[in-house]
Amino acid sequence: MRPDTRPDTKIAIVVRDDLAQWQKLNVACFLAGGLVGAYPELAGERYADADGRSYGPLVRQPILVFAASAEGMAATFRRALQRGLVPAIYTRQLFATGNDVDNRAAVAAVPTEALDLVGLGLHADRRDVDKATRGLALHP
Numbered sequence: 001m002r003p004d005t006r007p008d009t010k011i012a013i014v015v016r017d018d019l020a021q022w023q024k025l026n027v028a029c030f031l032a033g034g035l036v037g038a039y040p041e042l043a044g045e046r047y048a049d050a051d052g053r054s055y056g057p058l059v060r061q062p063i064l065v066f067a068a069s070a071e072g073m074a075a076t077f078r079r080a081l082q083r084g085l086v087p088a089i090y091t092r093q094l095f096a097t098g099n100d101v102d103n104r105a106a107v108a109a110v111p112t113e114a115l116d117l118v119g120l121g122l123h124a125d126r127r128d129v130d131k132a133t134r135g136l137a138l139h140p
Contacts, residue, residue: 007061010126011035011042012133014076016118017067023118024139027090028065031121034088039123066136073117080122080132088121 013031015024036042036059047055068076080087093106093116107115122129 008125009061009123010129011059011061011063012066012120012122012129013063014066014068014073014120014122014133014136015139016073017069019118023095027119030090030094031088031119032059032063035121035123038086038088042123064133065139066133067139068136072136073120076120076132076136077115077117079134080120083124083128083132085122085124085128085132089115089117090119090121092116092118 011032013028015027019027042059042061044057044060046057049055077087077089089107091107091110093110094103097103097106110116122132124132
């Protein structure tokens with residue numbers, strides 16, 4: 001992507017506004033990593049400084065981070081699913097687990113409508129992401 005072009009896609013992370021600060025950051029990091037795992041094209045190239053030292057790649061496009069109440073999170077999740085998006089999710093139960101196997105088991109134990117969502121990650125066509133996140137404010 002050239003610097004003067006706007007991507008056709010958008011990345012949005014939505015975190016519950018009632019979480020502790022460390023939880024918000026933790027959720028946002030897990031969701032961003034999950035989106036890059038699901039969409040490897042989001043990862044850019046490695047960086048290098050003038051001395052030739054190599055650094056890890058970054059995500060290729062901006063990530064918008066939104067805050068949402070429990071109701072706003074549920075509405076965003078519903079709209080995302082209705083548009084056929086496949087969100088990355090983080091539920092409250094995941095704060096009590098310590099590994100990916102237990103995380104997936106915690107999510108698998110709960111029906112969709114009963115998920116206690118504290119975070120969503122979306123990557124899709126910008127119009128679809130805009131419609132899913134309608135009414136949310138950017139995180140302060």
